[in-house]
Amino acid sequence: MPFATALPRPAAAILRRALAGLFTAAIAAAALGPLALPASAADNVGLEARVLLQGHTRVGSWMAIEVQLTNDGPSVRGELQIAGGTQGRTRFSVPVDLPTESRKTYVLHAQPPAFGRTVKVELVSGSTTISTADVAYLAHDASQLIVGIVAETPQGIIGELDLDPAFNGLAPVIVSLGIADLPERVEGWATLDRLIWQDVDSSRLTDAQLAALRGWVAGGGRLIIAGGTAGIGTLSGFPDDLIPYRPTATVDIAPESIAAIVGPLPVDAADLPAYAGELGAGRALATSGDRVVAGQLAYGNGSVTILGFDPTTSWLASGNEVESMWRRFLPNRGGGGPIITSDDSQIVNAVNQLASLALPPIGGLIAILGGYILLIGPVNYLILRRLDRRELAWVTMPILIAVFAVVAYGFGTALRGSDLLVNEVAIVRGAPGATEGTAQVYLGIYSPSRSTYQVSVPGGALLAAPISGDFVVGGDLGIMDVVQGDPALVRDLAVGFSSLRTIRAESATTAPLIEADLELNDGLLSGTVRNRSDVTLERVAVVLGGSVKVIGDIAPGAVAEVSLRPTGNAFFETLANRIFGQVFFGDVGQMTDDGLRLRVRHAILDQLSYDPMTGMATSPASSGPVVLAWGREGVLDVQIENQTARRTTNVLYYYPVDLEISGQTTFSTDLVQSTVVSTEADFFSKDPQWLNMGAGSATIAYQPIGFEGSFAPSELQVSLNFGGGSFPSEGAADLKPLDEIPVVCKDPVVDDPPGCEPPRFDGIPEVELFDRTGEGAWVRFPHMGQGAIYRIADPERYIDPATGQVLVRFVNDQQEGGVGFQFNIAISGVIS
Numbered sequence: 026m027p028f029a030t031a032l033p034r035p036a037a038a039i040l041r042r043a044l045a046g047l048f049t050a051a052i053a054a055a056a057l058g059p060l061a062l063p064a065s066a067a068d069n070v071g072l073e074a075r076v077l078l079q080g081h082t083r084v085g086s087w088m089a090i091e092v093q094l095t096n097d098g099p100s101v102r103g104e105l106q107i108a109g110g111t112q113g114r115t116r117f118s119v120p121v122d123l124p125t126e127s128r129k130t131y132v133l134h135a136q137p138p139a140f141g142r143t144v145k146v147e148l149v150s151g152s153t154t155i156s157t158a159d160v161a162y163l164a165h166d167a168s169q170l171i172v173g174i175v176a177e178t179p180q181g182i183i184g185e186l187d188l189d190p191a192f193n194g195l196a197p198v199i200v201s202l203g204i205a206d207l208p209e210r211v212e213g214w215a216t217l218d219r220l221i222w223q224d225v226d227s228s229r230l231t232d233a234q235l236a237a238l239r240g241w242v243a244g245g246g247r248l249i250i251a252g253g254t255a256g257i258g259t260l261s262g263f264p265d266d267l268i269p270y271r272p273t274a275t276v277d278i279a280p281e282s283i284a285a286i287v288g289p290l291p292v293d294a295a296d297l298p299a300y301a302g303e304l305g306a307g308r309a310l311a312t313s314g315d316r317v318v319a320g321q322l323a324y325g326n327g328s329v330t331i332l333g334f335d336p337t338t339s340w341l342a343s344g345n346e347v348e349s350m351w352r353r354f355l356p357n358r359g360g361g362g363p364i365i366t367s368d369d370s371q372i373v374n375a376v377n378q379l380a381s382l383a384l385p386p387i388g389g390l391i392a393i394l395g396g397y398i399l400l401i402g403p404v405n406y407l408i409l410r411r412l413d414r415r416e417l418a419w420v421t422m423p424i425l426i427a428v429f430a431v432v433a434y435g436f437g438t439a440l441r442g443s444d445l446l447v448n449e450v451a452i453v454r455g456a457p458g459a460t461e462g463t464a465q466v467y468l469g470i471y472s473p474s475r476s477t478y479q480v481s482v483p484g485g486a487l488l489a490a491p492i493s494g495d496f497v498v499g500g501d502l503g504i505m506d507v508v509q510g511d512p513a514l515v516r517d518l519a520v521g522f523s524s525l526r527t528i529r530a531e532s533a534t535t536a537p538l539i540e541a542d543l544e545l546n547d548g549l550l551s552g553t554v555r556n557r558s559d560v561t562l563e564r565v566a567v568v569l570g571g572s573v574k575v576i577g578d579i580a581p582g583a584v585a586e587v588s589l590r591p592t593g594n595a596f597f598e599t600l601a602n603r604i605f606g607q608v609f610f611g612d613v614g615q616m617t618d619d620g621l622r623l624r625v626r627h628a629i630l631d632q633l634s635y636d637p638m639t640g641m642a643t644s645p646a647s648s649g650p651v652v653l654a655w656g657r658e659g660v661l662d663v664q665i666e667n668q669t670a671r672r673t674t675n676v677l678y679y680y681p682v683d684l685e686i687s688g689q690t691t692f693s694t695d696l697v698q699s700t701v702v703s704t705e706a707d708f709f710s711k712d713p714q715w716l717n718m719g720a721g722s723a724t725i726a727y728q729p730i731g732f733e734g735s736f737a738p739s740e741l742q743v744s745l746n747f748g749g750g751s752f753p754s755e756g757a758a759d760l761k762p763l764d765e766i767p768v769v770c771k772d773p774v775v776d777d778p779p780g781c782e783p784p785r786f787d788g789i790p791e792v793e794l795f796d797r798t799g800e801g802a803w804v805r806f807p808h809m810g811q812g813a814i815y816r817i818a819d820p821e822r823y824i825d826p827a828t829g830q831v832l833v834r835f836v837n838d839q840q841e842g843g844v845g846f847q848f849n850i851a852i853s854g855v856i857s
Contacts, residue, residue, distance in 0.1 A: 068098070069096060069097040069098025069099075070094065070095070070096050070097075070098065070101060070123065070148065070155050070156050071093075071094065071095040071096075071097075071156070072092065072093075072094055072146070072148055072156040072157070072158050073092070073093045073158060074090055074091065074092045074093070074146045074158045074160045075090070075091055075160060076088050076089070076090050076091075076160055076161070076162045077089040077090070077091055077206050077207065077208050077213060078173070078200065078202065078206055078207075078208070078213070078216055078217065079200050079201070079202060079206055080161055080162050080163050081162075081163055081165065081171060081198065081200055081216055082137050082162050082163070082164050082165070082216050083137075083164060083165050083166075083167055083215070083216050084136075084137060084139050084164050084167070084492075085136065085167065085369075085492050086136070086212075086215040086216055087134050087135070087136060087210075087212040087213055087215060087487055087531065088134070088135060088136070088137055088162060088213065088216070089132055089133075089134055089208040089209075089210065089213035090107070090132065090133045090134070090135060090144075090146065090160055091130060091131075091132055092105055092130070092131045092132070092133060092146055092158075093128075093129075093130050094121065094123055094127075094128070094129050094130075094131065094148070095127070095128050096123040096124070096125065096126070096127050097125075097126060098125065099125060100122075100123060100124045100125050101121070101122075101123040101148075101150055101155065102120075102121065102122050102123070102150060103120075103121050103148060103149050103150030103151070103155065104118040104119065104120055104121055104148075104149050104150075104508075105118060105119050105121055105131055105133050105146060105147070105148055105149075106118040106146070106147045106148075106149050107133060107135050107144055107145065107146050107147070108144070108145070114490045114504060114505060115135075115136070115489045115490045115504075115505045115507055116504060116505070116506050116507065117133060117134065117135045117489075117507050117509060118133075118149075118506070118507065118508050118509065119131055119132075119133050119508070119509045119510065120508070120510065121148065132208075132209065132210075133146065133509065134210065134212065134213065134487050134509060136489050136492075137162050137164050139164075142161055142162060142163065142164075143159045143160060143161050143162070144159070144160050144162065145157055145158070145159055145160070146158050146159075146160055165198060165216070166191070166195055168191040168195060168358060169191050169195045169196075169197065169198060169358075170188060170191060170197040170198070170218050170219070170355075170357050170358050171197070171198045171200065171216055171217055171218050171219075172186070172188070172197060172198070172199050172200065172217075172218065172219045172220070172221065172355055173200050173201075173202045173217050173219070173220045173221070174199065174200065174201050174202065174220075174221045174223075175202050175203065175204065175207075175220065175221070175222050175223070175225050176201075176221065176222070176223040176224055176225060176251075176253075177223065177224035177225060177253070177255065178224070179201040179223075181337035181342065182221055182223065182251070182336065182337060183199055183201070184342070185336065185337070185342055185347050185348060185351060186199055186348075186351050186355070187348045187351075187352075188351065188352055188355055188357075189352060189356075189357055189700055189702070189726055189830075190357075190700060190701065190702055190703075191357060191358065191700065191701075194701040194702065194703065194704060197357075204225065204229050204230060204234070207230070207234050207237070207238070208234070208237060209231060209233035209234050209237055210233070210237055210487075211236075211237045211240035211241055211244070211463065211533055212463075212487055212531050212532075213237070214237055214238070214240075214241040214246065217241070217246065218246065218247070218358055219246070219247045219248075219249070219355045220246065220247070220248050220249070221249045221251060221355075222248065222249070222250045222251070223250070223251040223252075223253045223335075224253035224254060224255035224259060225255075225259060226255075226258070226259050226261075226262065227259060227260055227261065227262030227263050228261050228262035229262065230262050235262065235264075239267060239324075239461075240461060240463070240533060241327070242267070242324050242325060242327040242328070242329060243324055243325030243326065243327060243456055243459055243461045244325065244326060244327065244454060244456075244463055245325075245326040245327050245681065246327045247327055247328050247329075247330070247354070247355070247356075248327070248328075248329045248330070249329075249330045249332065249354050249355070250263070250268070250329070250330065250331045250332070251332045251334075251335065251336055252298070252299055252300050252331075252332060252333045252334045252335045252336075253335050253337075254335070256275065257272040257273070257274070257275060257300050260272060260300075260331075263329075265305060265306075266306065267322070267324065267329055268305065268307070268322060268329055268331060269304070269305055269306065269307020269308065269309075269317075269320030269321050269322035269329065269330070269331055270302045270303060270304050270305045270307060270309075270317045270320045270331065271302050271303070271305060272300035272301060272302040272331070272333060273301070273302045273303070274300075274301050274302070274316075275298050275299065275300055275301070276298070276299060276301045276313060276316070276318075277296045277297070277298055277299075278296065278297065278298075278299045278301075278313040278318055278334070279296055279313070280294035280295065280296065280297065280340075282299075282311050282312065282313045282318060283299075283311045283318070283319065283334055285310070285311060285735070286310055286311055286319060286332070286350055287341060287346050287347060287350050288346035288349055288350065288827065289346060290346075291340055291343070291344045291346075293340045293343075294340050295340060297334055297335065297338050297341075298334070298335070299313065299318040299319075299333035299334040300318065300331065300333035300334075301313060301316040301317065301318050301333060302316060302317060303316065303317065304317045304320060305320075305322070306322055307320045307321050307322030307323075307329075308320060308321055308322075310330070310332075311333075317333075318333040318334065319331060319332050319333050319334070323683065324459075325456030325458075325459045325461065326454075326456045326681045330354055332354075336350070336351075349825070349827050349828075350827075352827075352828065353827050353828060356648075356731065356828075357700060368492065368493055368635065369467075369491050369492045369493050369529070369632065370493040371628055371629075371631040371632035371635050372450060372452075372467050372628065372629060372632040373467065373491050373493060373527055374628045375450045375467070375624075375625045375626075375628035375629050375632065375675070376448055376450050376467045376468075376469035376525070376527050377469065377525060377527075378448075378621055378624045378625045378628065379446060379448055379469070379471055379525070379621070379673075393429075393432065393433060397425075397429045400425055400429070401422060401425045401426070401429070405418065405421055405422065405425060406418075409421065444473065444670070444671045445470075445471070445472060445473070445665065445668050445669070445670040445671070446469075446470070446471040446670060446671050446672070446673070447468060447469070447470055447471075447663055447665075447670045447671070447672045447673075448468070448469035448471065448525075448672075448673050448674075449466060449467075449468055449469075449659055449660065449661065449663070449672065449673070449674040449675070449676075450466070450467045450469070450625060450629060450674075450675050450676075451464050451465065451466040451467070451660045451661075451674075451675070451676045451677070452464070452465050452629065452632075452633065452676075452677045452679055453534060453536050453660065453676055453677070453678050453679065454536075454679045454680075454681075455536030455537070455539070455678055455679070455680050456536075456680060456681070457539055457540055457541045457652075457680055457682050457683075458538075458540060459536075459538070460535050460536055460537075460538050461533070461535070461536070462533070462534050462535060462536030462678075463531070463532070463533055463534065464530075464531065464532050464533075464534040464660045464661075465529075465530075465531055466486070466529075466530040466531070466532070466660050466661050467491065467527055467528070467529055467530075468527065468528040468529075468530060468661070468663055469525045469526070469527050470518065470520060470525065470526050470527075470528070470665070470670075471520075471523075471524070471525045472520035472521070472522075472523075472524060472525075473522075473523060474522055474523075475519075475520070475521050475522045476519075476520055477517050477518065477519050477520075478515075478517075478518045478520065478665050478666070478668065479514070479515075479516060479517070479518070479665070479666035479667075480514065480515040480518050480528065480663065480664070480665055480666075481512040481513070481514050481515075481663075481664045481665075481666070482512055482513045482514075482530060482661050482662070482663055482664070483511065483512040483662050483664070484511060484512070484513075484532060484661070484662070485509070485510060485511035485512070485513055485532070486513050486530040486531065486532035486661055487509065487513070487530065487531045487532065488505075488507045488509075488513050488515060488528055488529065488530050489505065489507065489528075489529045489530075490505045490527075490528070490529060491527050491529050492529070505518070505528070512664075513530075515528060530661060532660075532661065534660055536678060536680075537556070537557075537558030537560055537562060537654070537656065537678060538557040538558045539554060539555060539556055539557060539558070539562070539652065539654075539680060540553075540554070540555040540557055541553070541554050541555075541652055541680065541682040541683075542685075543567075543587060543650055543682060543683070543684050543685065544684065544685040544686070544687075545684055545685070545686045545690065545696075546688070547689075548590060548591070548691060549588065549589070549590050550567070550569060550574075550587065550588070550589040550590070550591060550650065550684070551586075551587060551588050551589075552586075552587050553584050553585065553586055553587060554567070554576065554579065554584070554585050554587060554652055555579075555582075555583070555584045555585075556579040556580065556581055556582065556583055556584075557582070558581060559581050560581065560656060560658060561578055561579070561580050561581065562578065562579045562654035562655070562656065562678070563578050563654065563655040563656065563657075564577065564578065564604065564605070564626075564654070564655050565577065565578065565579050565585065565652065565653065565654045565655075566604050566652075566653045566654075567587050567589055567650055567651070567652055567653075568600065568645060568647075568650065568651045568652075568653060569589065569591050569649070569650045569651075569695050569696075570591060570593065570594075570694070570695025570696070571591075571592075571593045571594025571694070571695055572589055572590075572591040572592055572593065572594070572694075572695050573589075573600065573603045573604060574587060574588070574589040575603075575604055579654070591694055591695040591696060592694065592695075593694040593695055597714075599630070599631060599634065600630050600631075600633065600634040600645065601626075601627040601628075601630035601631050601634075604630060604653070605623060605626060605627055605630070608623060608624055608627050622675060625675045626655060626675055626677070629675065629677050630653075630677070633645050633653075633677065633679070645679075647681050648698060648730050648731060649681060649682065649683070649684050649730050649731060650681075650682050650684050651679060651680065651681050651682065652678075652679075652680040652682055653677060653678070653679060653680075654677075654678040654680070655675070655676065655677060655678070656676040656678060657674050657675065657676070658674065658676065659672065659674045660674075660676060684730070684732075686732040686733075686856055687734070687856050687857070688855060688856065689739070689853070689854075689855050690729075690732075690853070690854065690855070690856055691740075691753060691851055691852070691853040692729035692730070692829065692851065692852045692853070693752065693753060693849070693850065693851035693852070694849075696729055696730050697727050697728065697729055697730075697850060697851075697852065698727070698728055698729075698730065699711075699725050699726065699727050699728075700725065700726045700728070701723070701724075701725055702724040702725060702726050702832065703723070703724045704718070704721070704722075704723045704724075705721045705722050705723070706718040706719045706720065706721030706722060706723050706837065707719030707720050707721055707843075708843065709723050711725075714847055715845055715846070715847055716835070716845070716846055716847070716848060717843060717844070717845040718790070718835065718837055718843060718844060719837065719841075719843045720837055720838065720840070720841055720843075721836075721837060722834055722835060722836045722837070723834070723835050724832060724833070724834045724835075725832075725833050725834075725835070725848075726830055726831070726832055726833075727830065727831045727832075727833060727850045727852070728828055728829060728830040728831075729828070729829040729830075729852055732829075732856055733856075734856050734857050735826055735827065735856070735857055736824070736825075736826050736827070736828070736829045736854045736855075736856055737826065737854050737855045737856075737857065738820045738821045738824035738826070738829075738852070738853070738854040739820065739853050739854045739855060740753075740816065740820055740851075740853035740854075741816070741817040741820035741823060741824060741831065741850075741851070741852060741853070742754070742757050742814060742815065742816050742817070742850070742851040742853075743792070743809075743814075743815055743817065743833075743848070743849065743850050743851075744809075744812070744813065744814045744815065744848075744849040745789055745792070745809050745810075745811065745812075745813075745846050745847065745848055745849075746789070746811050746812055746846055746847050747812055747814065747847065747849050752814060752849055752851065753814065753851035753853070754814045756814070757814040757815055757816040758813065758814065758815050758816065759815070759816050759818060760806055760807065760809075760815040760816065760817055760818065761806075761818045762794075762804040762805065762806050762818075763804075763805050763806060763807060766805050767781070767782045768780070768781045768782070769781060769782055769783075769784050769838070769839055770782060770783050770784065784839045784840075785808065785839055785840070786839075786840055787811065788840070788844045788845060788846060789808065789809060789810075789811065789844065789846060790835040790836055790837045790840075790844050790846065791805060791806075791808060791835070791836040791837070791838065792805070792806050792809060792833065792834075792835060792836075793805045793806070793833070793834040793835075793836060794806070794817070794822075794823045794831065794832065794833060794834075795823065795831075795832035795833075795834070796822050796823060797822060797823065797824075797825060798822050803834055804822075804823075805836075820853075824852060824854065829852050829854065831850065831852060833848070833850070835848075
């Protein structure tokens with residue numbers, strides 16, 4: 026029986042035409058790519074996007090992008106995608122489901138690129154881009170103060186704000202916001218430092234927004250609620266445990282009731298309405314009769330203040346005193362918010378501290394190399410000579426080389442291991458008396474072989490590539506594809522042979538509960554730290570500026586005493602060296618578990634205290650004392666699909682704590698902070714110890730660390746290029762201001778002009794202080810000598826009684842080559 030029968034010719038022709046048509050269609054499909062959605066789908070989908078907080082953000086922080094989608098056509102399923110991260114090496118996405126005739130709002134979180142002012146949001150289905158939108162943002166410096174105002178008429182408050190610049194001279198940013206501009210995740214609030222609320226109904230806040238606000242305050246934010254014309258009902262959305270008192274009525278109060286807050290009263294001061302109520306968990310700032318009309322509540326590392334009166338009242342707004350009030354309640358940045366916001370290379374280095382990534386021991390290498398030389402040389406020759414078959418060397422040598430290669434490979438594999446490893450390194454920011462915390466976590470995934478992994482993190486953490494980039498070379502291997510949600514996903518994470526990839530994560534978390542009771546008395550910081558958690562806190566230390574006190578381990582429920590006299594950091598030792606001692610490269614003991622843990626913690630502290638402006642790692646960026654402690658409990662439950670990984674964890678707990686200051690106090694060294702107000706010099710630079718400037722002037726504000734109450738000045742001492750000994754000093758020389766600024770001689774030889782003073786070339790600038798009495802003016806003092814200590818006459822003229830701040834202007838009007846100098850200041854007074 027035949028296997029086939031010939032087709033009739035017409036049928037064969039039809040078949041040929043059909044096959045030709047299918048072939049042509051296949052070629053066209055290959056050329057056009059995957060099947061696209063109908064054109065009507067793209068035409069009927071609308072996409073609008075904006076960055077919350079009115080587009081303001083910081084490099085290294087998260088910005089929340091609100092995307093509104095409309096679909097009037099066929100249903101669409103896909104993803105919203107955006108390429109971001111400071112290096113542009115992360116693709117952020119969220120799943121999207123748009124049925125027919127739907128209107129939906131999605132929020133996508135991304136980190137702004139370091140360069141540029143827009144990012145592109147794309148709606149993608151498969152490989153087809155349906156719709157796009159360019160979203161504008163404005164990235165600010167990490168040191169810049171950003172104040173948000175949620176108010177019915179914000180112009181009145183904005184006009185009153187004359188706040189101090191950042192330490193590098195950058196002016197604060199004032200942003201008018203609506204409730205819809207506030208993110209629903211605490212990570213999205215990191216851009217804001219302070220928030221003023223007036224005459225806007227707080228009950229309009231969603232539960233998620235209120236939870237984010239609470240976390241933001243606990244992390245160091247300051248919320249100021251001002252009275253106004255809308256009434257006490259606008260505060261109904263704020264829970265009782267988040268405000269210092271619950272206003273129950275609006276009463277008229279005498280202006281003297283708020284004199285302690287606003288300062289000297291103008292002659293036209295009159296009664297004004299204020300929100301009044303009984304004091305809750307906070308403390309009273311002003312009272313009228315038996316009711317509180319202004320109060321403040323410390324919450325975590327931040328605070329909530331209610332000013333029951335309207336600060337835009339005409340007689341208040343017309344004076345200068347209200348500016349000082351706002352400067353008091355809106356201080357400059359003091360280390361609140363995320364700890365790592367710029368260069369994270371130090372903590373990425375900590376993630377890479379694994380035995381599998383360490384260099385092999387030199388002894389093992391010498392043994393293998395020596396054995397190879399002996400085997401391929403003398404041993405091979407002697408054996409072949411004894412056998413009288415030396416011509417076989419052409420065979421034995423390649424065999425020995427191959428054997429050596431196998432042995433060397435096996436040695437390396439044995440050192441690096443065959444396990445998949447997850448190395449978790451985290452900094453958790455907490456607050457005394459609270460368990461709420463925020464975590465910045467770096468996850469290192471080490472693979473013994475080249476592979477691709479599906480990584481998930483339950484809890485919805487925000488994931489990205491490291492700020493400073495990952496140690497991956499070339500192409501798509503370095504792109505991190507992140508899908509946001511719960512769980513958060515990293516798709517197809519490519520890891521090379523015996524290599525490590527790093528994932529950066531941020532999330533709200535739980536911190537061990539501690540209590541800290543610290544006070545400053547006669548220059549001595551003392552008190553206790555209590556561990557209220559159920560885990561042991563390792564290597565606990567208290568840090569204030571450049572001064573460190575290592576306490577040691579604190580067991581659950583135990584209390585440790587603290588005694589620290591702030592003396593600064595004269596030898597510029599790193600914070601890690603002062604807590605753990607020096608770590609020397611190449612020490613064999615570092616390859617043990619304890620040695621590697623020491624190296625990891627050393628690198629974490631270097632990251633915590635690293636200043637990218639100076640390249641130094643001497644102290645954390647905090648305006649007050651900080652409690653540091655260590656733990657080994659994992660922060661994030663990282664899961665890798667179809668894999669079981671071995672884990673190591675190092676967690677640094679970071680607790681900024683309050684410091685009780687009262688009575689006679691002297692602020693110097695670590696207790697004084699400096700801020701560049703303005704520079705009008707040919708050049709100017711400032712590091713923690715030295716100032717350098719060309720011809721011209723530079724104005725710097727010196728202010729004590731934060732304290733509660735008023736400051737009655739008693740003494741002010743200064744010194745230029747102080748070389749040692751005790752500062753301040755009982756033997757300081759009294760110094761009064763000049764009656765007039767002397768004229769410098771154009772030609773000292775002929776005394777021109779008459780009575781002039783010869784120019785000086787000692788590298789010391791002239792010093793002027795701002796006189797706050799009367800109309801306010803700059804006062805110059807006699808030229809100061811190298812290393813001399815001076816006691817300024819009438820210190821109350823120059824010290825702000827609200828903050829203790831002193832404005833100093835350095836003038837170089839004679840030395841064209843520039844001057845470089847150190848300046849020391851000690852501000853003394855009584856706090857009450």
